[in-house]
Amino acid sequence: MVTREDVLDLASARFDDGTFLAALARRVAIPTESQDPRGAPHLSDYLTSEIRPTFETLGGQFRIYDNPVVGGPPIGVGTIDEDPSLPTVLVYGHGDTVRGQEGQWADGRDPWRLDRDGDRIYGRGVADNKGQHSVNLAALQTVREARGRLGFNLRFLLEMAEEVGSTGLREFCEAERALLSADLLIASDGPRLEAHRPTVFMGARGAFNFDLSIDLRAGGHHSGNWGGLLANPAIRLMHAIASLVGPTGAIQVPELKPAAIPESVRACLVGLSVDGGPDAPEIDPGWGEPGLTPAEKVFAWNTFEVLAMKAGNPDAPVNAIPPWARAHCQMRFTVDRDPETFLPAIRRHLAAAGFPEVVVAPADKGYFNATRLDPQHPAAQWAVRSVARSAGREPAVLPNLGGSLPNDLFAQLLGMPTIWVPHSYAGCSQHAPNEHGLAPVLREGLRIMTGLFWDLGESPPNLAP
Structure with missing residues (x-):
């Protein structure tokens, strides 16, 4: 009889004998750049030549759907139905890269x-997200080979547009609710809290991008002849922003902040540090909301960020007062504040502060809603116990990721508890040159996910509504 420990050892062997890395190398070799038109044919190829045959080894069917949005890349869904009385899990990932x-x-x-140098495994997508969904696919394969079946029903959703805002994914989920209906989401993306510590998170902060702009006149005017007489839009905009967020990053507008941190959230963040590894930037200790720990600032609070600013021509400045100034800004927010209230609150504040000329407009792209599963939810408690049992130590438990994911589609639109177990770390150079994963993290991730899927078939959590 195969035991739980036996199947975890099989997962380790899949990494140690090179089987896992060989599959990952094939996937990395497909240049699935969704941000570049040259990647378009490869987005389809990834699903047809790589993921579909892999999923079929599980005994399931993998269908490729047209994107509901014209011009969007295809979306793949694998299905395995073993018994209607068994729980159904939805596993999500994305095959596109920057x-x-x-x-x-x-x-x-x-x-x-794919290039390995010691514990570092380099390649575009190793951290985001090919390495992560490859871990989950390999874990599913390990469980099925060991048990002869999964022990649950499976939906495997792989999109190819996450890096460009998940084009068409919302429309697809709305149209295919019945297909994607599940009792639980188990997925992997984002980083661990610390490289050496397994992490479980149950949601994500939202991202709301918007523009602040001032247009005062048709063209620039000589700063010698008109300086001191004409209002400078760049100066006005800088002061307007300074009224919204203070010199150390603390938000100045109460309507943009959570009213409080829930006790269940605060409790699971006690003692957690934020460590991106040796190549991560050094944390500025005085930055952000006063009185909060670094973990509370990232996982339980809202931040106001200026992502880009422009006035005049910074590459070739001239002696002229610019006619306009613009800033592209972002709110990262938790579920404790309704994002629909952000722009009205900013407009009211700027008008009262003496900046009525500032135009506040939502950005065309850059929106994810916030989600959070209560850390005391039975599914969250079950996942934490399973991960701890497989890893031999307690994982870090986060109420939500500091970054943003399309988790609202699963938690809110499709209405299921959401569990995320990342297999990367903050120093992975995601979205930059030298993207890499860590061999110990990927290997342990295989054991953790194999344990989760094994436990789902043996002793699933209470998933009653």
């Missing part, structure tokens, strides 16, 4: 070729 940035990687590395 640009390869060829020629910018250290030591002449090719982003589309």
Whole structure:
């Protein structure tokens, strides 16, 4: 009889004998850049030539659907139905990547070729997200081979547009509610809290992008002849922003902040540090909301960020007062504040503060809603116990990721508890040259996910509504 420990050892062997890395190398070699038109044919190829045959080894069917949005890449869904009385799990991932940035990687590395250097495994997508959904696929394969069946019903959703805002995914989920209906989401994306510590999170902060702009006149005017007489839009905009967020990053408008941190959220963040590894930037201790720990600032609070600013021509400045100034800004927010209230609150504040000329407009792209599953939810408690049992130590438990994911589609639109177990770390150079995963993290991730899927078939959590 195969035991739980036996199946975890089989997962370790899949990494140690090179089987897992060989599959990951094939996937990295497909240049699935959704941000570049040259990647378009490869987005389809990834589903047809790589994921479909892999999923079929599980004994399931993998269908490729047209994107509901014209011009959007296809979406793949694998299905396995073993017994209607068993729980159904939805597993999500994305096969697209950011640009390869060829020629910018250290030591002449090719982003589309897997390259191992010690514990570091380089390649575009190793961290985001090919390595992560490859871990989950391999864990599913391990469980099925060991048990002869999964022990649950499966929906495997793989999109190819996450890096460009998940084009068409919302429309697809709305149209295919019945297909994607499940009792639980188990997925992997984002980083661990610390590289050496397994992490479980149950949602994500939202991202709301918007523009602040001032247009005062048709063109620039000589700063010698008109300086001191004409209002400078760049100066006005800087002061307007300074009225919204203070010099150390603390939000000045109460309507943009959570009223409080729930006790269940605060409790699970006690003692957690934020550590991105040796290549991560050093935390500025005085930055952000006063009185909060670094973990509370990232996982339980809202932040106001200025992502870009422009006035005049910074590359070739001239002696002229610019006619306009613009800033692209962002709110990262938790479920404790309704994002629909942000822009009205900013407009009211700026008008009262003496900046009525500032135009506040939502951005065309850059929106994810916030989600959070209560850390005391039975599914969350079950997942934490399973991960701890497989890893031999307690994981870090986060109420939500600091970054943003399309988790609202699963938690809110499709209405299921959501569990995320990441297999990367904050220093992975995600979205930059030299993206990499860590061999110990990927290997342990295989054991953890194999344990989760094994437990789902043996002793699933109470998933009653």
